[in-house]
Structures are given as C-alpha cells and as structure tokens.
Amino acid sequence: MTDSLSRRILTITGQVQGVGFRPFIYKTALKCELSGNVRNSPEGVLIEIQGNTLSHANFDKALKDDLPRLAKIVSLQKKDIELLEGENEFCILSSTAGEGHCVLISPDVATCPDCFNEMNDPSDRRYEYPFTNCTNCGPRYTITRSIPYDRPVTSMACFPLCDCCEEEYKNPLDRRFHAQPNACKDCGPKVWLTDNKGKEISGPQEAISRLANLLAEGKIAAVKGLGGFHLVCDASNPIAIATLRRRKHRPDKPLAVMVKNIKEAGKLADLSENDHELLEGLQRPIVLAPKSSSYSLAPEIAPDTDFIGLMVPYTPLHQVLIKYFSKLKASPAALVMTSGNMSSAPICIGNREALKRLPKIADFFLFHNRDILIRVDDSVTRSVPEFNNEQAEKVDAPSAGTDFRTVFMRRARGYTPSPVFLAHGTSCVMGTGPELKNTLCITKGDQAFSSQHIGDMQNLETMQFWKEIRLHLQNILQVKPELIVHDLHPDYMTTELASEIGQAEGIKTTSLQHHYAHIYSVLAENKHTGPAIGFALDGTGLGDDRTIWGGECLLVDNEKLSNRRLARFTHIRLPGGEAAVREPWRIARGATRDLGLDVDCLHLPENFKAGAKMLDQMLEKDINSPVTSSCGRLFDAVSAMLGLCDTITYEGQAAILLEKIQDHNEQGQYLCPVKEIPGSSSSEHEDSLSEICTGELFRQAFNDHIANVSTGIISRKFHKGLISGLADCAEKISKQTGIKTIGLSGGVMQNLTLAVELPLELQKRGLNPLVHRFLPPNDACISLGQAVYGQRMLELAKQ
Numbered sequence: 001m002t003d004s005l006s007r008r009i010l011t012i013t014g015q016v017q018g019v020g021f022r023p024f025i026y027k028t029a030l031k032c033e034l035s036g037n038v039r040n041s042p043e044g045v046l047i048e049i050q051g052n053t054l055s056h057a058n059f060d061k062a063l064k065d066d067l068p069r070l071a072k073i074v075s076l077q078k079k080d081i082e083l084l085e086g087e088n089e090f091c092i093l094s095s096t097a098g099e100g101h102c103v104l105i106s107p108d109v110a111t112c113p114d115c116f117n118e119m120n121d122p123s124d125r126r127y128e129y130p131f132t133n134c135t136n137c138g139p140r141y142t143i144t145r146s147i148p149y150d151r152p153v154t155s156m157a158c159f160p161l162c163d164c165c166e167e168e169y170k171n172p173l174d175r176r177f178h179a180q181p182n183a184c185k186d187c188g189p190k191v192w193l194t195d196n197k198g199k200e201i202s203g204p205q206e207a208i209s210r211l212a213n214l215l216a217e218g219k220i221a222a223v224k225g226l227g228g229f230h231l232v233c234d235a236s237n238p239i240a241i242a243t244l245r246r247r248k249h250r251p252d253k254p255l256a257v258m259v260k261n262i263k264e265a266g267k268l269a270d271l272s273e274n275d276h277e278l279l280e281g282l283q284r285p286i287v288l289a290p291k292s293s294s295y296s297l298a299p300e301i302a303p304d305t306d307f308i309g310l311m312v313p314y315t316p317l318h319q320v321l322i323k324y325f326s327k328l329k330a331s332p333a334a335l336v337m338t339s340g341n342m343s344s345a346p347i348c349i350g351n352r353e354a355l356k357r358l359p360k361i362a363d364f365f366l367f368h369n370r371d372i373l374i375r376v377d378d379s380v381t382r383s384v385p386e387f388n389n390e391q392a393e394k395v396d397a398p399s400a401g402t403d404f405r406t407v408f409m410r411r412a413r414g415y416t417p418s419p420v421f422l423a424h425g426t427s428c429v430m431g432t433g434p435e436l437k438n439t440l441c442i443t444k445g446d447q448a449f450s451s452q453h454i455g456d457m458q459n460l461e462t463m464q465f466w467k468e469i470r471l472h473l474q475n476i477l478q479v480k481p482e483l484i485v486h487d488l489h490p491d492y493m494t495t496e497l498a499s500e501i502g503q504a505e506g507i508k509t510t511s512l513q514h515h516y517a518h519i520y521s522v523l524a525e526n527k528h529t530g531p532a533i534g535f536a537l538d539g540t541g542l543g544d545d546r547t548i549w550g551g552e553c554l555l556v557d558n559e560k561l562s563n564r565r566l567a568r569f570t571h572i573r574l575p576g577g578e579a580a581v582r583e584p585w586r587i588a589r590g591a592t593r594d595l596g597l598d599v600d601c602l603h604l605p606e607n608f609k610a611g612a613k614m615l616d617q618m619l620e621k622d623i624n625s626p627v628t629s630s631c632g633r634l635f636d637a638v639s640a641m642l643g644l645c646d647t648i649t650y651e652g653q654a655a656i657l658l659e660k661i662q663d664h665n666e667q668g669q670y671l672c673p674v675k676e677i678p679g680s681s682s683s684e685h686e687d688s689l690s691e692i693c694t695g696e697l698f699r700q701a702f703n704d705h706i707a708n709v710s711t712g713i714i715s716r717k718f719h720k721g722l723i724s725g726l727a728d729c730a731e732k733i734s735k736q737t738g739i740k741t742i743g744l745s746g747g748v749m750q751n752l753t754l755a756v757e758l759p760l761e762l763q764k765r766g767l768n769p770l771v772h773r774f775l776p777p778n779d780a781c782i783s784l785g786q787a788v789y790g791q792r793m794l795e796l797a798k799q
Contacts, residue, residue, distance in 0.1 A: 004052050007036070007083045013044035014074035015104040015418075018149035020135030021045055022092050023177040024068045029090040032058045039093035040148045044075075050087060069136045070106050070282065074421075074447075092172055095148040105141055105149060105476055107414050108226055108376070110284040110314035112137035114175065119316055125164070130208065130317035131189050131370065135179045141417055142227045142374045143181060147476055151180040155371035162187035181370075189370035191317065196359040208317070211366050212324035215335065220244050222340050222354055222362035226315050227376030227413050227452075228347035229340025229354050231361060236329065238298045241336060245300070247361040249343050253650035254302035256286045256309035256378065257334040260322045264332040265310045268295050274383040274404035283414025284314040285379035297334055304656050309380065311337065314414070317368070339377055344456055346465040349375045374472060375465065376416060376452045380409040384752065387759045387769070408776040409750055411439075412452035417473070419447035420774045420784060423527040427794045430470070430481040431786030432494040433457075434514065434541075434779040436651070437747075440466060440494075441783035442473050442481065443791055448524065449473055450775055450784050457493040466497065483794055484509045485786035487517075489542040510790065514541030515549050516563045517785030518745035519556045522777070524788040526770045531557040531739050533566070533730055537754075538746035538779065539581070539632030539651070548574070550630025550746075551694065553729055555737070561792055567674065567729050568629040570695035572637060575618045575625045581633070583608075583647045584640035584654045590619055591637045591698050601706045603643035631748045634694050638701050638718055642711045652747070659751055662719060663712030670700040670717045672725025674732060690732075692725050719753045727761040734767055743770045747778035 012021075017040050025038045025047055034051040049059060067073070111119075115132045118124045126132045133139070143155040151157055161169055165184055168176035176182045183189060185204070193202040193211055202210040211221055218240045220233045231248065233240040235257040245251055259265050262279055269289035271279070278287050286309045295308065302308055313319040326333040340348045340358060348354040349372040354365060383404040408415075424446055431441040438454040451469045455462045474480065486498035488511045495511070502509040512520070519534030534554045543549035544565065551569030556562075573590040574580035580587050585608055592599045593616070604612055618625055632655065639645045639654035644661070648654055673693045697718055704714050730742050742762050749755055749771070759769040775781040 005050060005083055006053070006056065006080065007048065007050040008056070008078050008080050010047040010049070011044050011077045012047065012073055012075070013104075015070065015072040015106050016045045017105075017147070018135070018140055018180060019070035019106050020068040020175065020177070020179075021071050023135065023172050023175075024066075024071070026090060026092055026172045028059060028062045028066070032056075032062070034059060035084075035087045035090050037091050037093050040095035040150075042096070042148075048081070049090075050084060069112065070109055072104070074104070095150055104419065105144055105147065105417055107141050107283070107416055107418055108139050109137045109282050109414070111316055111319060115316070116319065119319065126184055128208075128320050129185050129188075130191055130315070130320050130368070131181070131183055132316045133179060133181045134175045135177065136175060138179070138181050139226055142372050142376055143370070144476065145373060147478070149180060150178075154180050155373050156181050156183065159183055159188050159370075189368050191366060191368045194365045194367065196355075196362055196365065198355050198365070201364075207366060208320050209324045211364065212321060212328060214364055215325055216328040219363045220247070220361065221364045221366060222348075222358045223317075223321070223366040224351065224354065224368050224372075225317065227372060227374070227378075228349045229358065230337045231340050231358070233336045234329070235297045235301055235334035235336045238300050241298050241300045244336065244338075244361070248338070250338075251649045252304060252653060254305060254307075254309055255336045255338050256311060256380075257297065257301060258311050258313065258318065258322060258337045259332055259334045260326050261312055264334070265289075265312060266292075267332040268292060268297065268334070269308050269310055272383045272404050274406060278381055278383070278406065279310065279312050283379065284312060285381045285414055286311045288380065288382040288409065296332065301336070304653060305660055307382075311378065337378075344459060345461050346455060347375050347377055374469070377410065377412045379412045379414050382407045382409060382750075382752070384755050387763060405771075405773065407750065407755055408772070408774075408780075409778075410453045411450070411775055411780060416452040417449050417476070419444075419449050420525055421527075422446045422448055422524055422788060422791075423529050425788070425791045427483070427791050428479040428481050429483045429485060429787045429790035429794065431517075431783035431790065432484060432486045432498045433783035433786070434487055435489070435492045435494065437776075437779040438462070438466065438494065439780045439783045440470055440473070441787040442477060442479065443787045444477050444479050448784055448787055449477060450780075453780060463493055463497070466494075470501075480505070481507055483507065483790045485512050485790040487511065487542070487782070487786075488513045488544070510793065512786050512789050513544055513563070514782065515543070515552045515746070516554060516556060517782045517789065519554055519743045519785065520558055520789050521775065521781040521785030522743040522745040522770055522772055523556065523558050524784055525772055525774050525781075526743075528558075528741060528743075528770060530559050531555065531737070532741040532743050532770070533733055533737070533739050534743040534745065535726060535730070536746045537631040537744075537748035539630055540628070547571075548626060548628035548630060550628060550632055551634065551692065552629065553690070553692070553733065555733075555739075556743070558788070558792060561789065561796065565689065566733055567690035567692055569631060569634060569692050571627040571629055572633060572695070573619065573625040573627055574633065575615050577624050577626060581636075581648075584636035585646040586615060587633055587637040588640035589615060590625065591695070592641070592702065593619055595695055595699050595702075597699065597702050598706075601702075602641065605646050608646065631694075631746070634698070635748070638698060638715075641698070641702060642705055642714060644711070652750075655748075655751060658715050659719070659753055661712050662716040662753065663710065664716060666713045666716040668713075668717050668720075669724055670697050670721030672697050672721045672728070674725065674729045690729065692729050694722065694725070697721050697725070720757075723754065723758050723761050726758060727765055730762055730767055731765040734765075740766065741768050741770060745772065745777050745781065749777035
C-alpha cells in the first residue's frame, strides 16, 4: 500500500567517488526493492530511496556492513521527503558540479585480486595488459585534476573507450562501471622501450619482456610507474648495484627491492603479521623488515643495517615486469626499485623530463603514454611492537596487525591524500612545513590534508614541486587558506614562500617554532586536547633562544596555545657548523674536549689529522662552533667516538650504525641524571630549565671505549641510559604539573629501539605516551602541527 511507503534523501561524504560506490548503491537498492536514484554532487553522494520500512532497514544494514573495498563514509545525513508517485525503478544520474565539496579523493590503490587474475589468464583480453584496473583498484590521485572524479578531468581523457570497455563502463552491474582509468590494449595507454638517447628498441608487445632480459644481464633502467619513474636493476648483481650507486651519487643509503609476492618476500626477511597486511593490502608501501637468515641478495643493497626495504608489485606494469624477470633468475628474484631522480631532486614524472635528467644513470627507459599529473614517491613503513594504549583505539589507527603498529618513515603513495581527522576544527589553514623532509598541510574543517613527501627544500626543482602540490591541494579541496603558518627560521625557503603567498593573495602569516610544531602534530593525530608534556627529539630546529634545538622536553597546551620549554639535552658544539653534521668526528672531538676528556684517545682517520689542529683552535676560540641540544647530534657524536662513522653520506647514517651494533644481551645502562640549570630559562616568564645530562652518557661511553669494552655493549648501555633519562625527566615533570600525557615526536623516534622501549618505559612510570600513527614522526609531520596551531589561533581570535 502507498501509505506503507516512505522516501528519504541521504547525503554521504567521505571517500565515495571513484570507488564503485554508486554501482554498490544501485545493486543494493535493487536487492532491497527500493526505487530512486543516486548521483555524485559537490556535497557528496546524494541518494534518494523509496520503499517500505524493511527495505530501508536492509539498505541501512548494507551501508554499514557491505561497503566497496575502497569506500569510506565520513558522514551520513538522512532526511524524509515527499513520495514520488508511480516511481518503480532505481537509476544512476549524471554527476553535478559546483562550488565547494565534501568528497575525499581516493589514494592510488594496488591491483585487486580480480584484475590480477585476469592479467594472468591467457584467454582474457587483458592478459598481461600493464594498465588493467577496475573500481576496486588502480590510479586515482596521480591522474586526477579536479573533483568530481570523472574521466574528463583525469589523464585518461585522451583515451576514447573501445566498444568492449565502454560497455563495461556503462553497465552498473559491472565492476568497471565508471572506473575512470578503464582501458584495454586496444584503446588504452601503451608501453615502449628505448635506449638512453630515446631511440625505440621494442614496442608494446615485447617491451617488458625485453627489459626483463636486459635487467638480468646487469643493465640499469628507468621505468615509468604510477607516481613517477623508478631506477631499476638486478638486486642480486653487486656490479649493477655499484654502478647504480655511483651514477646516482648514493654510495651507502639503503635501496628498496621488489619481489614477486609475499612468499618471495618471506625468503628475504622475517615478516610480522602486520608486515603481511602492509605488503598485501591496498597501499602496498615499502616495508622495512629484519633480514632473514636465508637473505641472499647483494650486501650492497643495505650495507649499514640489518633491515631490508621490501615491496611487492602494486601496479599491473610491475607485476608483468617481475613475472618475466623471475623466469630468468633463481628464487628469490628481486629488483632494486629506487626513486627515479638524482639525489635531492624530485622524482621524474614526464617522458621528456626523464630523458633529460636520467640518461647518465639509466641504460634503457621503459615509457608509457598515460600522463602522471601528480608526482608521488613510494611510502615507506616499519612494523613496531605495539604498546597498550587506549588512545590508539580512540583514533582508529591504520594497519594495526596483531601486537604491532605501523610507523611511517615516508608517507606518500597509497596514503595521500587521505586526511588526518582532528578532534575539532572549522577553518582552512596551511602549514608550509620544514626545510628538510618537507610536506605541506591544508586543513578543511576537522580534516587535515598532509601532502605526500616533497623532499628537502634546498633547490628550485623541489620548490616548484611544493608550489605544484599547494595549488593542486587547494584546487581539489576547493579552499583558500585564511592563515599560513611557517617555521620560525627566517631563512627557510618555506618561510619565504609563506611570505610570498601571503602578500600576493592577502593571507595573514605567522610562525611556530619547529619543535612545538612536532608536539602539536602528535597531539592532533591522537585527538588529544589540552596540556601535554612533549619530547621533540631530532637533528635541527631553530629555537626560541636562537640556538639549535633538537633534544627538548616541552609543555604544550593546544587549547590555550601556551608553549614552554621545560628541559633540554646537554649542549654540545658543532665545530664548523653544517660541516659538523656531515662529519660527525668533529662533534665527537668537540664533546670530548668540552667534557675534559683526553682527545688523544679518540679514533681519528689519517685524512682528518691535519684538520684536527685547526678544529681544536676553533673550539678553543669558540669560532664557528654553535651550540646545540640536538638528540640527533648526540647519536652522531657517540657513533663517531666509537669509530663507526666519521663522515656521513645520508641523514641518520651514524645513528643507524650505532643502533645496529647493540648487544641486546647487555642488561646494564649508563646513568643519565636530570638536574636544574640555575639562572637559565627560555623566556623571562619561565622558571629555570632542567638539563637531561646527556653529556654524562657520552662521558661513560668514552670511558668504556678506552677501557676496551665492546662497542655492542657500549651502544646498548647508551640507548638504555637515554631512555631511562627521558623517562625520569617525564616522571619528574608529571609529578610537578599533574600531567600524565607524554607526546613523542621527532626523527629520532624512527629509531627502532626508542620507538619500542621508550613508550614502554613511560608506561611503567604510570604515564600515557602518545606516538605518531598517521604521519612520520620526522619533520614530515611539522606541517600538520603548524596547521592545527593556526586553526586554534583563528578560533581563539573569534571568541
């Protein structure tokens, strides 16, 4: 009967466009015997449904339990409307455009099992087609110009569908209904192989198999992938790896490798359940896992660490390449897959760009003609044993396999542009990010959109990349910032960009000190509001007192926007300034002299002996020897003092080597007392600072070293002593303030020992540690901290 029917309109926001959501609604409505329609709109997905009470209830249940693989609902509003007499069908309407929207763009997603099976079926028309996809998988962010996500606004617009593909595209019951990148070998993108001068040597049919043969012979290739080019070579060939390192100017930094599947990965590394989920999931990042006893790749892949960066194919192109390569090499066959760039430059995305920038590295190029609109590097993750933390459940942390949590080393492909959901927020603010490991962040209400990894803002190419991403995020979010927040350092390129944009577009700007931004970020990720104690542990950041900070205990209240520095590490000097960062032996020598220890007992390479006398004079006269409280520089000093690393070729190298040699059988630890520094304060409104006496850690390590104690024992006692000193400081301040929440941030929190043992030690003291769960703890999180700080500043200004 008509009076038993009701009609309502649903407005759904979230990741609901380009993910098979409308076909899901269509099929669900038919199954539930509902009439009506569904369409994409700026407000989200609009659904009108008409039927009886049971039909509505069944529809609601399906929305809750049976969503498509990629769909995520953020909000759902229902409203009863008038019945439509005589309606007996459900249909899908065309998308509508407009100003503003509440839709999330899906990140790029790894090939789904259905597409993978088609590609491996010789009778299927998409057999080995390197651009196979459907609504459950494939490119999204890297091919999208704007919202709504429809084919005309993607880089697939120039590929007209053939009859077969168009039939799939228009059929609501097909899994390729409105799959915007849908294509086949007859109508879609194609690959071809060239030499490093651009001369074609193989067409679409043989290009990938020919390349596999060349890689097996020891050649190096530039391969155009999803978010940019990879540089690729045989991971079992030391000569090929050495050649790649020499040409790319990357002598020591670990290289990531790709293997055919999870079984092959298990032959190279000891994988946790969380590692399995990451390697086989939607995102498929690079996963850092401990090398197994059967590890068989060239040692030159990762010479400084016992971990290997592994990934499995996440695009059809990679799957076909590794399939052919695996036929030519003994198991486990693996390919080095590293970013297609020169060190410090952004990853290449265009064919002509790659031929211009990479011909001195790559012998061959595998090109395709689907444009990459947004450059995105591979994400890098590590699984870390979980600690019992109620806050983690509150924020619905991702990829939480049994007893493990995911730590991001780099967040990009597969995760960007998914937002961090905030405790609250109403305004649009942009954080410009730091100088190194840059990201930028734009808030939209209670969502914060942190960009993919941009890189070190030290050249024009990276600055241009930053500008591209800024405009792209503003475009797809359809927002304009009300405020721009930048770093305190006046000479950072991001500070200059903030000023430039602010003046050009009439936007107010303000600054936030680097380490406070770290703590605002970790609090935001955990939806914590109010006061908290924070440890910001990293390499460098200009402090409020104009010295170089990096080992700080801070009191932050993100509701009142009050920030105080409570304690710092012992000051050490950097003789030669930036040169000391590149040559840690300088820091070790400075620390040894300042602590009154015998510098003649220090290991000193022959090529540095002449410079040592000059360095001693610099220290004695305090010339170009700035002080720092940096935790990262402390690790560098101890590593160099032990003779592990005199110079570095990549950031964190000295600390990685120090962590690697730990003797975990050692139960002892060095003392790291906490004491007051009379008469010192970070502002006229504060009491004296406390000092976490990390100089004593160095002294004890030095004395053990000259007493011929093994470096493994020294390293272990150093790590344990530092953790104990930090926990002592937190416990002391907690008792003074009544605050039990401890935010942990900074690049040093990517050190596995601290990431695992510091939260546990804090918990033993009755404290509540908060860690990063959505962004890396390194400087990539800075832009989020800046943005949420700016949001709250605007809120307070309106009160």
